[in-house]
Amino acid sequence: MELRDFFPMWDKLEPGQREALENALGRRSVKKDQIIHSGDMECTGLYLIQSGQLRAYILSEEGREISIYRLFPRDVCLFSASCIMRSIQFQVTIQAEKDSLLYVIPAEIYKGLMEQSAPLANYTNEIMASRFSEVMWLIEQVMWKSFDKRLAAFLLEESALEGSTLLKTTHELIAKHLGSAREVVTRMLRYFQSEGMVRLSRGAIELSDPEALEALRDG
Amino acid sequence: MELRDFFPMWDKLEPGQREALENALGRRSVKKDQIIHSGDMECTGLYLIQSGQLRAYILSEEGREISIYRLFPRDVCLFSASCIMRSIQFQVTIQAEKDSLLYVIPAEIYKGLMEQSAPLANYTNEIMASRFSEVMWLIEQVMWKSFDKRLAAFLLEESALEGSTLLKTTHELIAKHLGSAREVVTRMLRYFQSEGMVRLSRGAIELSDPEALEALRDG
Numbered sequence: 174m175e176l177r178d179f180f181p182m183w184d185k186l187e188p189g190q191r192e193a194l195e196n197a198l199g200r201r202s203v204k205k206d207q208i209i210h211s212g213d214m215e216c217t218g219l220y221l222i223q224s225g226q227l228r229a230y231i232l233s234e235e236g237r238e239i240s241i242y243r244l245f246p247r248d249v250c251l252f253s254a255s256c257i258m259r260s261i262q263f264q265v266t267i268q269a270e271k272d273s274l275l276y277v278i279p280a281e282i283y284k285g286l287m288e289q290s291a292p293l294a295n296y297t298n299e300i301m302a303s304r305f306s307e308v309m310w311l312i313e314q315v316m317w318k319s320f321d322k323r324l325a326a327f328l329l330e331e332s333a334l335e336g337s338t339l340l341k342t343t344h345e346l347i348a349k350h351l352g353s354a355r356e357v358v359t360r361m362l363r364y365f366q367s368e369g370m371v372r373l374s375r376g377a378i379e380l381s382d383p384e385a386l387e388a389l390r391d392g
Numbered sequence: 393m394e395l396r397d398f399f400p401m402w403d404k405l406e407p408g409q410r411e412a413l414e415n416a417l418g419r420r421s422v423k424k425d426q427i428i429h430s431g432d433m434e435c436t437g438l439y440l441i442q443s444g445q446l447r448a449y450i451l452s453e454e455g456r457e458i459s460i461y462r463l464f465p466r467d468v469c470l471f472s473a474s475c476i477m478r479s480i481q482f483q484v485t486i487q488a489e490k491d492s493l494l495y496v497i498p499a500e501i502y503k504g505l506m507e508q509s510a511p512l513a514n515y516t517n518e519i520m521a522s523r524f525s526e527v528m529w530l531i532e533q534v535m536w537k538s539f540d541k542r543l544a545a546f547l548l549e550e551s552a553l554e555g556s557t558l559l560k561t562t563h564e565l566i567a568k569h570l571g572s573a574r575e576v577v578t579r580m581l582r583y584f585q586s587e588g589m590v591r592l593s594r595g596a597i598e599l600s601d602p603e604a605l606e607a608l609r610d611g
Contacts, residue, residue: 231531233532288510290510295507299477299479308527309527
Protein backbone atom coordinates (compact mmCIF):
# COMPACT_ATOMS: atom_id res chain seq x y z
CA MET A 174 0.00 0.00 0.00
CA GLU A 175 1.32 3.42 -0.92
CA LEU A 176 0.67 6.88 0.46
CA ARG A 177 -1.72 7.71 -2.39
CA ASP A 178 -3.96 4.86 -1.17
CA PHE A 179 -4.53 6.79 2.05
CA PHE A 180 -4.85 10.22 0.48
CA PRO A 181 -7.34 10.30 -2.40
CA MET A 182 -6.30 13.90 -3.08
CA TRP A 183 -2.65 12.85 -3.55
CA ASP A 184 -2.49 14.26 -7.09
CA LYS A 185 -3.58 17.67 -5.82
CA LEU A 186 -0.49 17.94 -3.61
CA GLU A 187 2.48 19.71 -5.09
CA PRO A 188 5.49 17.52 -5.96
CA GLY A 189 7.50 18.98 -3.08
CA GLN A 190 4.68 18.25 -0.63
CA ARG A 191 4.39 14.65 -1.79
CA GLU A 192 8.14 14.28 -1.40
CA ALA A 193 8.08 15.75 2.12
CA LEU A 194 5.44 13.20 3.16
CA GLU A 195 7.33 10.32 1.57
CA ASN A 196 10.63 11.30 3.16
CA ALA A 197 9.12 11.68 6.61
CA LEU A 198 7.28 8.37 6.52
CA GLY A 199 8.15 5.83 9.20
CA ARG A 200 7.04 2.24 9.65
CA ARG A 201 5.90 0.51 12.77
CA SER A 202 4.83 -3.00 13.52
CA VAL A 203 2.64 -3.49 16.60
CA LYS A 204 1.38 -6.59 18.38
CA LYS A 205 -2.23 -7.37 19.28
CA ASP A 206 -3.26 -5.63 22.52
CA GLN A 207 -0.38 -3.14 22.40
CA ILE A 208 -1.34 0.43 23.31
CA ILE A 209 0.12 2.72 20.70
CA HIS A 210 -1.25 6.03 21.90
CA SER A 211 -2.71 7.30 25.14
CA GLY A 212 -3.48 10.63 26.69
CA ASP A 213 -0.17 10.65 28.57
CA MET A 214 1.98 10.11 25.53
CA GLU A 215 3.28 12.98 23.51
CA CYS A 216 1.76 13.72 20.14
CA THR A 217 2.82 10.54 18.42
CA GLY A 218 1.98 11.26 14.80
CA LEU A 219 -0.59 10.07 12.30
CA TYR A 220 -0.87 6.34 11.87
CA LEU A 221 -1.89 4.95 8.48
CA ILE A 222 -3.13 1.38 8.81
CA GLN A 223 -1.52 -0.93 6.25
CA SER A 224 -2.81 -4.12 7.83
CA GLY A 225 -4.42 -5.16 11.09
CA GLN A 226 -7.02 -3.39 13.20
CA LEU A 227 -6.97 -0.67 15.86
CA ARG A 228 -9.57 0.50 18.29
CA ALA A 229 -9.98 3.92 19.85
CA TYR A 230 -11.51 4.14 23.29
CA ILE A 231 -11.96 6.49 26.19
CA LEU A 232 -11.22 5.76 29.82
CA SER A 233 -13.06 6.91 32.90
CA GLU A 234 -11.19 8.03 36.02
CA GLU A 235 -12.08 4.65 37.51
CA GLY A 236 -10.53 2.82 34.56
CA ARG A 237 -13.75 1.89 32.76
CA GLU A 238 -13.57 1.83 28.97
CA ILE A 239 -15.85 2.35 26.00
CA SER A 240 -14.81 1.88 22.38
CA ILE A 241 -15.58 4.90 20.24
CA TYR A 242 -14.51 3.58 16.83
CA ARG A 243 -12.28 1.10 15.04
CA LEU A 244 -9.73 1.60 12.32
CA PHE A 245 -9.06 -0.77 9.44
CA PRO A 246 -6.58 -0.99 6.55
CA ARG A 247 -6.56 2.28 4.53
CA ASP A 248 -7.81 4.26 7.53
CA VAL A 249 -5.91 7.23 8.90
CA CYS A 250 -5.60 7.57 12.67
CA LEU A 251 -5.82 11.28 13.35
CA PHE A 252 -6.16 11.51 17.11
CA SER A 253 -2.76 10.00 17.80
CA ALA A 254 -1.60 13.37 16.41
CA SER A 255 -4.12 15.53 18.23
CA CYS A 256 -1.54 18.31 18.59
CA ILE A 257 -2.11 19.16 14.92
CA MET A 258 -5.26 20.93 16.08
CA ARG A 259 -5.44 23.16 19.11
CA SER A 260 -9.16 22.60 19.57
CA ILE A 261 -8.96 18.84 20.13
CA GLN A 262 -9.58 18.85 23.86
CA PHE A 263 -10.11 15.20 24.65
CA GLN A 264 -8.00 12.14 25.06
CA VAL A 265 -8.44 8.84 23.32
CA THR A 266 -6.41 5.68 23.74
CA ILE A 267 -5.48 3.69 20.65
CA GLN A 268 -4.85 -0.03 20.97
CA ALA A 269 -4.02 -2.68 18.39
CA GLU A 270 -6.82 -5.26 18.22
CA LYS A 271 -4.76 -7.40 15.86
CA ASP A 272 -1.08 -7.51 14.91
CA SER A 273 -0.82 -4.44 12.69
CA LEU A 274 1.53 -2.76 10.25
CA LEU A 275 1.42 1.01 10.34
CA TYR A 276 2.95 3.93 8.53
CA VAL A 277 3.72 6.89 10.77
CA ILE A 278 3.73 10.53 9.67
CA PRO A 279 5.30 12.86 12.25
CA ALA A 280 2.73 15.36 13.53
CA GLU A 281 4.88 18.41 12.84
CA ILE A 282 5.41 17.50 9.18
CA TYR A 283 1.72 16.86 8.66
CA LYS A 284 0.70 20.06 10.42
CA GLY A 285 3.09 22.08 8.26
CA LEU A 286 1.73 20.58 5.05
CA MET A 287 -1.87 21.02 6.16
CA GLU A 288 -1.20 24.71 6.69
CA GLN A 289 0.04 25.01 3.10
CA SER A 290 -2.32 22.73 1.26
CA ALA A 291 -6.08 23.32 1.09
CA PRO A 292 -6.69 19.83 -0.39
CA LEU A 293 -4.85 18.18 2.51
CA ALA A 294 -6.63 20.37 5.08
CA ASN A 295 -10.02 19.56 3.55
CA TYR A 296 -9.23 15.87 3.45
CA THR A 297 -8.27 16.02 7.12
CA ASN A 298 -11.64 17.66 7.69
CA GLU A 299 -13.34 14.71 6.03
CA ILE A 300 -11.45 12.23 8.22
CA MET A 301 -12.48 14.11 11.33
CA ALA A 302 -16.08 14.34 10.13
CA SER A 303 -16.12 10.54 9.68
CA ARG A 304 -14.93 9.94 13.23
CA PHE A 305 -17.37 12.57 14.47
CA SER A 306 -20.18 10.69 12.74
CA GLU A 307 -19.15 7.47 14.46
CA VAL A 308 -19.15 9.16 17.84
CA MET A 309 -22.60 10.67 17.17
CA TRP A 310 -23.83 7.19 16.29
CA LEU A 311 -22.41 5.98 19.60
CA ILE A 312 -24.24 8.70 21.56
CA GLU A 313 -27.49 7.69 19.92
CA GLN A 314 -26.84 4.05 20.82
CA VAL A 315 -25.97 4.82 24.41
CA MET A 316 -28.87 7.24 24.88
CA TRP A 317 -31.72 5.53 23.10
CA LYS A 318 -30.92 1.85 22.66
CA SER A 319 -31.41 -0.76 25.33
CA PHE A 320 -28.39 -2.87 26.24
CA ASP A 321 -29.77 -6.07 24.66
CA LYS A 322 -29.92 -4.35 21.25
CA ARG A 323 -26.43 -2.91 21.61
CA LEU A 324 -25.01 -6.29 22.59
CA ALA A 325 -26.75 -8.02 19.66
CA ALA A 326 -25.38 -5.35 17.28
CA PHE A 327 -21.87 -5.79 18.69
CA LEU A 328 -21.91 -9.60 18.33
CA LEU A 329 -23.11 -9.30 14.73
CA GLU A 330 -20.46 -6.69 13.92
CA GLU A 331 -17.71 -8.87 15.41
CA SER A 332 -18.98 -11.85 13.47
CA ALA A 333 -18.92 -9.87 10.21
CA LEU A 334 -15.39 -8.59 10.93
CA GLU A 335 -14.04 -12.04 11.74
CA GLY A 336 -15.98 -13.76 8.98
CA SER A 337 -17.13 -16.39 11.47
CA THR A 338 -20.05 -17.10 13.77
CA LEU A 339 -17.62 -18.39 16.41
CA LEU A 340 -16.17 -15.44 18.36
CA LYS A 341 -13.09 -15.97 20.49
CA THR A 342 -13.60 -13.27 23.07
CA THR A 343 -14.37 -12.78 26.74
CA HIS A 344 -17.27 -11.13 28.55
CA GLU A 345 -14.73 -8.74 30.04
CA LEU A 346 -13.58 -7.58 26.61
CA ILE A 347 -17.12 -7.09 25.37
CA ALA A 348 -17.89 -5.04 28.49
CA LYS A 349 -14.92 -2.79 27.69
CA HIS A 350 -16.11 -2.23 24.14
CA LEU A 351 -19.62 -1.35 25.23
CA GLY A 352 -18.72 0.66 28.31
CA SER A 353 -20.52 -1.77 30.56
CA ALA A 354 -19.67 -4.14 33.42
CA ARG A 355 -18.68 -7.78 32.93
CA GLU A 356 -21.58 -9.04 35.07
CA VAL A 357 -24.09 -7.15 32.91
CA VAL A 358 -22.65 -8.72 29.75
CA THR A 359 -22.67 -12.20 31.31
CA ARG A 360 -26.27 -11.86 32.44
CA MET A 361 -27.43 -10.72 29.00
CA LEU A 362 -25.44 -13.42 27.17
CA ARG A 363 -27.04 -16.06 29.39
CA TYR A 364 -30.43 -14.65 28.49
CA PHE A 365 -29.46 -14.79 24.77
CA GLN A 366 -28.41 -18.42 25.33
CA SER A 367 -31.71 -19.31 27.00
CA GLU A 368 -33.44 -17.87 23.90
CA GLY A 369 -31.26 -20.04 21.62
CA MET A 370 -29.49 -17.07 20.00
CA VAL A 371 -25.96 -17.92 21.21
CA ARG A 372 -24.06 -20.85 22.67
CA LEU A 373 -21.52 -19.99 25.38
CA SER A 374 -18.31 -21.85 26.13
CA ARG A 375 -14.99 -20.99 27.79
CA GLY A 376 -13.42 -18.10 25.87
CA ALA A 377 -15.88 -18.29 22.99
CA ILE A 378 -19.39 -17.32 21.92
CA GLU A 379 -21.11 -19.01 19.02
CA LEU A 380 -23.87 -17.11 17.26
CA SER A 381 -26.24 -20.02 16.83
CA ASP A 382 -29.12 -17.92 15.50
CA PRO A 383 -27.80 -14.76 13.80
CA GLU A 384 -31.22 -14.01 12.29
CA ALA A 385 -32.76 -13.79 15.76
CA LEU A 386 -29.94 -11.45 16.83
CA GLU A 387 -30.58 -9.29 13.77
CA ALA A 388 -34.30 -9.18 14.58
CA LEU A 389 -33.46 -8.13 18.15
CA ARG A 390 -31.00 -5.45 16.94
CA ASP A 391 -33.41 -3.97 14.40
CA GLY A 392 -36.60 -4.45 16.41
CA MET B 393 -19.73 42.51 14.86
CA GLU B 394 -17.90 42.02 11.59
CA LEU B 395 -16.88 38.94 9.65
CA ARG B 396 -13.31 39.22 10.91
CA ASP B 397 -14.61 38.73 14.45
CA PHE B 398 -15.74 35.24 13.49
CA PHE B 399 -12.69 34.33 11.42
CA PRO B 400 -9.41 34.98 13.25
CA MET B 401 -7.56 34.07 10.04
CA TRP B 402 -9.39 36.80 8.12
CA ASP B 403 -6.16 38.56 7.12
CA LYS B 404 -4.86 35.34 5.55
CA LEU B 405 -7.73 35.29 3.07
CA GLU B 406 -7.08 36.87 -0.30
CA PRO B 407 -8.92 40.16 -0.98
CA GLY B 408 -11.18 38.42 -3.52
CA GLN B 409 -12.08 35.74 -1.01
CA ARG B 410 -12.94 38.27 1.67
CA GLU B 411 -15.09 40.11 -0.84
CA ALA B 412 -16.89 36.92 -1.86
CA LEU B 413 -17.77 36.21 1.78
CA GLU B 414 -18.92 39.78 2.40
CA ASN B 415 -21.07 39.85 -0.72
CA ALA B 416 -22.73 36.54 0.06
CA LEU B 417 -23.54 37.41 3.65
CA GLY B 418 -27.18 37.38 4.68
CA ARG B 419 -28.83 38.41 7.92
CA ARG B 420 -31.51 36.60 9.87
CA SER B 421 -33.36 37.39 13.03
CA VAL B 422 -34.89 34.45 14.89
CA LYS B 423 -37.19 34.21 17.85
CA LYS B 424 -36.64 32.16 21.01
CA ASP B 425 -37.66 28.52 20.49
CA GLN B 426 -37.59 28.77 16.70
CA ILE B 427 -36.01 25.78 14.97
CA ILE B 428 -33.57 27.09 12.39
CA HIS B 429 -32.15 23.85 11.11
CA SER B 430 -33.23 20.23 11.25
CA GLY B 431 -32.31 17.04 9.48
CA ASP B 432 -35.17 17.43 7.02
CA MET B 433 -34.17 20.88 5.89
CA GLU B 434 -31.82 21.41 3.05
CA CYS B 435 -28.29 22.52 3.71
CA THR B 436 -29.12 25.91 5.14
CA GLY B 437 -25.74 27.58 5.37
CA LEU B 438 -23.35 28.57 8.12
CA TYR B 439 -24.81 30.69 10.88
CA LEU B 440 -22.59 33.20 12.66
CA ILE B 441 -24.09 34.21 15.98
CA GLN B 442 -24.12 37.99 16.44
CA SER B 443 -26.32 37.93 19.52
CA GLY B 444 -28.50 35.45 21.32
CA GLN B 445 -28.00 31.75 21.97
CA LEU B 446 -28.58 28.53 20.00
CA ARG B 447 -28.60 24.95 21.06
CA ALA B 448 -27.81 21.88 18.98
CA TYR B 449 -29.53 18.64 19.88
CA ILE B 450 -30.25 15.21 18.53
CA LEU B 451 -33.63 13.51 18.40
CA SER B 452 -34.47 9.85 18.88
CA GLU B 453 -37.02 8.12 16.66
CA GLU B 454 -39.43 8.42 19.58
CA GLY B 455 -38.91 12.18 19.77
CA ARG B 456 -36.61 12.25 22.80
CA GLU B 457 -33.95 14.95 22.81
CA ILE B 458 -30.49 15.54 24.20
CA SER B 459 -28.53 18.78 23.84
CA ILE B 460 -25.06 18.24 22.41
CA TYR B 461 -23.73 21.79 22.61
CA ARG B 462 -24.68 25.44 22.71
CA LEU B 463 -23.58 28.34 20.57
CA PHE B 464 -22.98 31.88 21.77
CA PRO B 465 -22.09 35.24 20.19
CA ARG B 466 -18.95 34.90 18.00
CA ASP B 467 -19.58 31.16 17.48
CA VAL B 468 -19.91 29.65 14.02
CA CYS B 469 -22.64 27.07 13.49
CA LEU B 470 -21.15 24.54 11.09
CA PHE B 471 -23.63 21.69 11.09
CA SER B 472 -26.43 23.76 9.62
CA ALA B 473 -24.22 23.53 6.50
CA SER B 474 -23.33 19.87 6.84
CA CYS B 475 -23.33 19.47 3.04
CA ILE B 476 -19.96 21.25 2.97
CA MET B 477 -18.48 17.89 4.04
CA ARG B 478 -19.48 14.57 2.57
CA SER B 479 -18.42 12.65 5.68
CA ILE B 480 -20.85 14.35 8.08
CA GLN B 481 -23.30 11.50 8.43
CA PHE B 482 -25.49 12.62 11.28
CA GLN B 483 -28.30 15.03 11.83
CA VAL B 484 -28.53 17.73 14.42
CA THR B 485 -31.36 20.12 15.08
CA ILE B 486 -30.54 23.75 15.84
CA GLN B 487 -32.94 25.81 17.89
CA ALA B 488 -32.80 29.40 19.16
CA GLU B 489 -32.71 29.43 22.96
CA LYS B 490 -33.01 33.21 22.98
CA ASP B 491 -34.03 35.78 20.39
CA SER B 492 -30.95 35.83 18.17
CA LEU B 493 -29.36 37.80 15.35
CA LEU B 494 -27.45 35.70 12.87
CA TYR B 495 -25.30 36.17 9.81
CA VAL B 496 -25.79 33.49 7.18
CA ILE B 497 -23.13 32.31 4.70
CA PRO B 498 -24.56 30.14 1.91
CA ALA B 499 -23.06 26.65 2.06
CA GLU B 500 -21.95 26.62 -1.58
CA ILE B 501 -19.98 29.84 -1.26
CA TYR B 502 -18.25 28.66 1.88
CA LYS B 503 -17.46 25.26 0.41
CA GLY B 504 -15.91 26.85 -2.66
CA LEU B 505 -13.71 29.15 -0.56
CA MET B 506 -12.69 26.32 1.76
CA GLU B 507 -11.49 24.36 -1.27
CA GLN B 508 -9.26 27.28 -2.30
CA SER B 509 -8.02 28.53 1.04
CA ALA B 510 -5.91 26.40 3.39
CA PRO B 511 -6.32 28.94 6.25
CA LEU B 512 -10.13 28.77 5.94
CA ALA B 513 -10.08 24.96 5.70
CA ASN B 514 -7.86 24.69 8.77
CA TYR B 515 -10.02 27.10 10.71
CA THR B 516 -13.07 25.03 9.79
CA ASN B 517 -11.14 22.05 11.15
CA GLU B 518 -10.66 23.87 14.43
CA ILE B 519 -14.38 24.65 14.69
CA MET B 520 -15.24 21.00 14.09
CA ALA B 521 -12.62 19.88 16.60
CA SER B 522 -14.22 22.17 19.22
CA ARG B 523 -17.65 20.66 18.66
CA PHE B 524 -16.11 17.19 18.64
CA SER B 525 -14.54 17.93 22.02
CA GLU B 526 -17.92 18.98 23.42
CA VAL B 527 -19.53 15.78 22.19
CA MET B 528 -16.72 13.69 23.70
CA TRP B 529 -17.31 15.48 26.99
CA LEU B 530 -21.00 14.62 26.69
CA ILE B 531 -20.22 10.92 26.14
CA GLU B 532 -18.07 10.89 29.24
CA GLN B 533 -20.88 12.52 31.22
CA VAL B 534 -23.51 10.13 29.97
CA MET B 535 -21.32 7.06 30.43
CA TRP B 536 -19.59 7.72 33.73
CA LYS B 537 -21.54 10.35 35.64
CA SER B 538 -24.61 9.66 37.71
CA PHE B 539 -27.71 11.70 36.92
CA ASP B 540 -27.59 13.76 40.13
CA LYS B 541 -24.12 15.09 39.17
CA ARG B 542 -25.22 15.86 35.60
CA LEU B 543 -28.31 17.71 36.84
CA ALA B 544 -26.26 19.72 39.37
CA ALA B 545 -23.76 20.63 36.61
CA PHE B 546 -26.59 21.70 34.30
CA LEU B 547 -28.26 23.93 36.92
CA LEU B 548 -24.93 25.61 37.69
CA GLU B 549 -24.19 26.14 33.99
CA GLU B 550 -27.63 27.66 33.42
CA SER B 551 -27.17 29.90 36.42
CA ALA B 552 -23.78 31.10 35.11
CA LEU B 553 -25.24 31.75 31.64
CA GLU B 554 -28.21 33.69 32.98
CA GLY B 555 -26.19 35.49 35.63
CA SER B 556 -28.84 34.59 38.19
CA THR B 557 -29.59 31.92 40.76
CA LEU B 558 -33.27 32.05 39.78
CA LEU B 559 -33.83 29.91 36.69
CA LYS B 560 -37.06 30.32 34.73
CA THR B 561 -37.34 26.90 33.21
CA THR B 562 -39.44 23.75 33.36
CA HIS B 563 -38.62 20.19 34.33
CA GLU B 564 -39.63 19.18 30.80
CA LEU B 565 -37.02 21.49 29.24
CA ILE B 566 -34.28 20.26 31.55
CA ALA B 567 -35.17 16.68 30.64
CA LYS B 568 -34.78 17.55 26.96
CA HIS B 569 -31.35 19.05 27.54
CA LEU B 570 -30.13 16.05 29.48
CA GLY B 571 -31.76 13.36 27.37
CA SER B 572 -33.85 12.22 30.30
CA ALA B 573 -37.54 11.96 31.21
CA ARG B 574 -39.49 14.70 32.97
CA GLU B 575 -40.39 12.43 35.89
CA VAL B 576 -36.72 11.62 36.50
CA VAL B 577 -35.85 15.33 36.59
CA THR B 578 -38.78 16.09 38.93
CA ARG B 579 -37.82 13.31 41.31
CA MET B 580 -34.18 14.45 41.48
CA LEU B 581 -35.12 18.14 41.89
CA ARG B 582 -37.39 17.20 44.80
CA TYR B 583 -34.49 15.36 46.36
CA PHE B 584 -32.28 18.45 45.84
CA GLN B 585 -35.01 20.52 47.51
CA SER B 586 -35.20 18.17 50.49
CA GLU B 587 -31.43 18.64 50.87
CA GLY B 588 -31.82 22.42 50.80
CA MET B 589 -29.92 22.87 47.53
CA VAL B 590 -32.81 24.30 45.48
CA ARG B 591 -36.23 25.82 46.03
CA LEU B 592 -38.93 24.83 43.52
CA SER B 593 -41.88 26.92 42.40
CA ARG B 594 -44.11 27.05 39.34
CA GLY B 595 -41.92 27.62 36.27
CA ALA B 596 -38.82 28.41 38.29
CA ILE B 597 -35.98 26.86 40.24
CA GLU B 598 -33.95 28.82 42.72
CA LEU B 599 -30.45 27.62 43.49
CA SER B 600 -30.56 28.25 47.22
CA ASP B 601 -27.22 26.57 47.94
CA PRO B 602 -24.95 26.72 44.86
CA GLU B 603 -21.91 25.60 46.90
CA ALA B 604 -23.66 22.35 47.81
CA LEU B 605 -24.52 21.82 44.11
CA GLU B 606 -20.88 22.43 43.19
CA ALA B 607 -19.75 19.93 45.81
CA LEU B 608 -22.18 17.38 44.40
CA ARG B 609 -21.04 18.05 40.82
CA ASP B 610 -17.35 17.77 41.64
CA GLY B 611 -17.65 15.01 44.23
